[in-house]
Amino acid sequence: MTDTFTKRTPHLARRHAREIRFQWLGKIAISIAVGFLLIMVGTISWMGAGALKQTQISLQVYLDPQEIDTSAVEKADYGAMVKTALRATFPEVKKRRDTRKLYKLLSSQAAFGLQRQIKENPDLIGQTKSVWFIASDDVDMFFKANITVDTNGNAGKLDEKQVQWLATLDKSGAVRSRFNTGFFLSGDSREPELAGILSAFAGTTLTLFVCFLLSFPIGILAAVYLEEFIPENRWSDLIEVNINNLAAVPSIVFGLLGLAVFLNAFDLPRSSPLVGGMVLALMTLPTIIIASRSALRSVPPSIREAALGIGATRTQMVFHHVAPLAMSGMLTGTIIGMARALGETAPLLMIGMVAFIVDTPTSILQPATALPVQIFLWADSPERGFLEKTSAAIIVLIAFLIAMNLIAIILRNKYRQRF
Amino acid sequence: MTTHQRLSLTRTIPLRARVYETLVHLLLLTSSLVAVGVTIGIVFSLAFEAFEFFKRVPVEDFLFGLEWSPQTAIREDQVGAQGSFGAVPLITGTLLISAIAMIVATPLGLASAVYLSEYAGPRTRAVVKPVLEILAGIPTVVYGFFAALVIAPFIRMAGTSAGLEVASESALAAGLAMGIMIVPLISSLSDDVINAVPQALRDASYGLGATQSETIRKVILPAAISGIAGSLLLAASTAIGETMIVVMAAGLAANLSANPLEAVTTITVQIVSLLTGDQEFDSAKTLSAFALGLLLFFVTLALNVAAQRIVKHYREQYD
Amino acid sequence: MTLAVSTSVEPETQIDQVIVKASDINVFYGDKQALYTVSLHVPQNKVTALIGPSGCGKTTFLKCINRMNDLIDICRVEGEILVGDQDIYAPAVDVVALRAHIGMVFQKPNPFPKSIFDNVAYGLRIHNIATSKTELADRVESSLRSAALWEEVKDRLDQPGTSLSGGQQQRLCIARAIAIQPKIILMDEPASALDPIATAKIEELIDDLRQNYTIIIVTHSMQQAARVSQYTAFFHMGELVEHGKTKSIFTAPNDERTQNYITGRIG
Numbered sequence A: 001m002t003d004t005f006t007k008r009t010p011h012l013a014r015r016h017a018r019e020i021r022f023q024w025l026g027k028i029a030i031s032i033a034v035g036f037l038l039i040m041v042g043t044i045s046w047m048g049a050g051a052l053k054q055t056q057i058s059l060q061v062y063l064d065p066q067e068i069d070t071s072a073v074e075k076a077d078y079g080a081m082v083k084t085a086l087r088a089t090f091p092e093v094k095k096r097r098d099t100r101k102l103y104k105l106l107s108s109q110a111a112f113g114l115q116r117q118i119k120e121n122p123d124l125i126g127q128t129k130s131v132w133f134i135a136s137d138d139v140d141m142f143f144k145a146n147i148t149v150d151t152n153g154n155a156g157k158l159d160e161k162q163v164q165w166l167a168t169l170d171k172s173g174a175v176r177s178r179f180n181t182g183f184f185l186s187g188d189s190r191e192p193e194l195a196g197i198l199s200a201f202a203g204t205t206l207t208l209f210v211c212f213l214l215s216f217p218i219g220i221l222a223a224v225y226l227e228e229f230i231p232e233n234r235w236s237d238l239i240e241v242n243i244n245n246l247a248a249v250p251s252i253v254f255g256l257l258g259l260a261v262f263l264n265a266f267d268l269p270r271s272s273p274l275v276g277g278m279v280l281a282l283m284t285l286p287t288i289i290i291a292s293r294s295a296l297r298s299v300p301p302s303i304r305e306a307a308l309g310i311g312a313t314r315t316q317m318v319f320h321h322v323a324p325l326a327m328s329g330m331l332t333g334t335i336i337g338m339a340r341a342l343g344e345t346a347p348l349l350m351i352g353m354v355a356f357i358v359d360t361p362t363s364i365l366q367p368a369t370a371l372p373v374q375i376f377l378w379a380d381s382p383e384r385g386f387l388e389k390t391s392a393a394i395i396v397l398i399a400f401l402i403a404m405n406l407i408a409i410i411l412r413n414k415y416r417q418r419f
Numbered sequence B: 001m002t003t004h005q006r007l008s009l010t011r012t013i014p015l016r017a018r019v020y021e022t023l024v025h026l027l028l029l030t031s032s033l034v035a036v037g038v039t040i041g042i043v044f045s046l047a048f049e050a051f052e053f054f055k056r057v058p059v060e061d062f063l064f065g066l067e068w069s070p071q072t073a074i075r076e077d078q079v080g081a082q083g084s085f086g087a088v089p090l091i092t093g094t095l096l097i098s099a100i101a102m103i104v105a106t107p108l109g110l111a112s113a114v115y116l117s118e119y120a121g122p123r124t125r126a127v128v129k130p131v132l133e134i135l136a137g138i139p140t141v142v143y144g145f146f147a148a149l150v151i152a153p154f155i156r157m158a159g160t161s162a163g164l165e166v167a168s169e170s171a172l173a174a175g176l177a178m179g180i181m182i183v184p185l186i187s188s189l190s191d192d193v194i195n196a197v198p199q200a201l202r203d204a205s206y207g208l209g210a211t212q213s214e215t216i217r218k219v220i221l222p223a224a225i226s227g228i229a230g231s232l233l234l235a236a237s238t239a240i241g242e243t244m245i246v247v248m249a250a251g252l253a254a255n256l257s258a259n260p261l262e263a264v265t266t267i268t269v270q271i272v273s274l275l276t277g278d279q280e281f282d283s284a285k286t287l288s289a290f291a292l293g294l295l296l297f298f299v300t301l302a303l304n305v306a307a308q309r310i311v312k313h314y315r316e317q318y319d
Numbered sequence C: 001m002t003l004a005v006s007t008s009v010e011p012e013t014q015i016d017q018v019i020v021k022a023s024d025i026n027v028f029y030g031d032k033q034a035l036y037t038v039s040l041h042v043p044q045n046k047v048t049a050l051i052g053p054s055g056c057g058k059t060t061f062l063k064c065i066n067r068m069n070d071l072i073d074i075c076r077v078e079g080e081i082l083v084g085d086q087d088i089y090a091p092a093v094d095v096v097a098l099r100a101h102i103g104m105v106f107q108k109p110n111p112f113p114k115s116i117f118d119n120v121a122y123g124l125r126i127h128n129i130a131t132s133k134t135e136l137a138d139r140v141e142s143s144l145r146s147a148a149l150w151e152e153v154k155d156r157l158d159q160p161g162t163s164l165s166g167g168q169q170q171r172l173c174i175a176r177a178i179a180i181q182p183k184i185i186l187m188d189e190p191a192s193a194l195d196p197i198a199t200a201k202i203e204e205l206i207d208d209l210r211q212n213y214t215i216i217i218v219t220h221s222m223q224q225a226a227r228v229s230q231y232t233a234f235f236h237m238g239e240l241v242e243h244g245k246t247k248s249i250f251t252a253p254n255d256e257r258t259q260n261y262i263t264g265r266i267g
């Protein structure tokens, strides 16, 4: 028996081969999951990166003093001035059909930018100024090389002539790409080149604010009661089972509850962050309760005994000694719950937070939308330009999520108790 | 301690403190009842609206009807003003997409869980686990966007080049995205379950000269089977209740089909499409959304209760 | 190969065949050393008892012999262990084959949550030992007979192994270990979780198994060591203090620590 432990019988060799294959199954499964994540996030980032840039076109605009009444600057027809400037740049364009095509190179809202500039600086009136205008969605896509020129010389919705004009502009240095501040500083718009996430972001912030104000106190008080006060009996079991099940109820069902109760029965304002926050609070409550209970459970009994030993009542023991120690755990659980609420879309659709919101909501009673809902709405829009906006909004949403999770992790590490 | 002593002790607590204690107690009780209240609220509000619906459409027509076209007519007196509310195509559609998701997620999730809990070193675990958590934390609206934008066209292209007819909103695309979404759920639940298998069983197997994979396949997984079943039920419940992925990547038309390359619709998709946009509250069309919601609630509740029972029983077995 | 029991004072020491030869074994768990230059020769077809106070490294030493320590990440083994004439820590050694030849029975009975039959058949199946269903059944039966369990379970082989009593479970684990016919069986306090009657049965069984197997048994009960073993090794704080014939260790120990331990002053 000199080689009993080293001899590789065929059967043994097969077993070892199977072992290797089995390990590969695990590696492959993980690679698929992680690979999917990388591909998804990578694709979306790549598509969304474009939204950070905006194409602008420069024109020489004559700010005709006869057109602009200095006492009411904003009343002037800036649209006409922009059009004049466009025609002046391409004097050879004469036909009505062609001039209309020419106007399409700029965003329909281009004149607003001019209006703002004049309002800020009325001295410009009477001069001929070189002004940068936001290009239209199609032109933006063209310069970002998201659409290419086909054999007929067309590029997407742009026809041969428009493509040529753009080439002329580009050659004369009248086209530039700038950081798109508008994406972060303006609300939704029907025009992709003007659409921004500010209104949705504000809606999300207000909604989460309401959600936090409701779910955090109720959640931790309920946890304190269930963990520290209630005797273990059938009722406590029932509440426990109830909470566990509530955590697994599909989110859309909470939306239906909100629609039937908050909107139809209580007549609260539709589409408002108030109702959105209330619905999300109900949804996050189980998460917070479960996390808070486990935080309370991790406080060692010695602390309780010591508190009771120095004559504290049960309430004092819990609120002065136990709860403060469990606070970081409870906060962490709350932030994780809120992070989940942040990405929720379906319940908000149910309570009408799908409206087209341009203005930034400033109160929890105004109609608003939320970031994930904005993503859903933009994803549904046919314009090519919304594709990169959707992707960019997703990146913002994920960044927001990562930030919240980081806060949770930092909190957890900072206050980690070593009992 | 004698009765006398106890009495005198109670008397030393001033009245104000006792009132305060009682108030705090009440506040706590109320807070914990909110959670119960939500459940009751869900059941009652859904049941109430569903009841209104069933006054107009008989329950059996809803549960067993094969046609779903909730379009109520524009004018009251128009023929066929009622629309048809047979939920069967929605149920089969939901099951088809969830089944695809489970077929994708079960092997991936289980294999990941096994690898992470049995093979991976602490460093691999420290990297991979958070990555899977990210996968679980990504909002489903993102999966929906990706499914509609990338997966569906890809499947269609692949299918067409193989000579198959593929709908642009195929059940397969939505199911695949949903499958990836629930991988982390299955893997983290199964990871816990596998870790709960006592080390003594592993030792027994290794002591008999089993390889690691033999130990896993023949001892650990069979020992953990009920716990794993529980986590799969929970995952299935999540898949059935998932909304955004299907809203964005599945179809609207209620086809009664088991072909994953065709477009099907689901319960959640219909709830969303019935309740977004303008609606008169009392129409059968609007009310039907609540009947669907009630159905969804009970199905997922049944799955969750079953799953929790199984997992609890499993844990007690190895405590 | 022979072993002269060096510490034995009895002159009539017969010469036994040695099957396990451990030389200068040091074991570390991380930075902590659990065994210090332990050298021990284990005679074939005899029962060797490892005794000593709790935490002295008995289990650690036992697990070195079938390399179960490999499963503990932080565990490092130095030294040489020959089984027969093969160095079991040589790089070419396949632990799967090694463990098939060195069975182990654990402190707490750990039957698989499978049927009684499948528990015993487990090793036979993975090592592909039985060529047919009838051979499998025959081997399961003979293993259960050798473990003195057959009469008690022959009518319920399809019931779960976990449904048996503690003592029966431990005999099932012994049956499971001997089914694949190892040369050596390692037992780590196999009776510590059992009541006296079940313990007596296990001890009786160990005595029977000696005919065909070499048994190394860890025990914290001196009486048990005295009853079942022919050789005894006394460990103390990671050192092998002395070893030799059980009789001589118990009647005339050389070392004061052994003396103290068997008279109950330490441990």
Ligand SMILES: Nc1ncnc2c1ncn2[C@@H]1O[C@H](COP(=O)(O)OP(=O)(O)O)[C@@H](O)[C@H]1O
Pocket (backbone or CB within 6 Å): C029, C034, C052, C053, C054, C055, C056, C057, C058, C059, C060, C061, C072
């Ligand atoms: N897995 C392990 N990790 C770290 N230290 C261990 C481990 N197993 C055993 N030890 C240590 O090694 C020493 C010997 O343990 P052990 O062999 O189990 O003793 P015995 O079986 O004699 O009671 C003890 O000090 C114990 O703490």
Ligand SMILES: [Mg+2]
Pocket (backbone or CB within 6 Å): C058, C059, C060
């Ligand atoms: Mg031990």
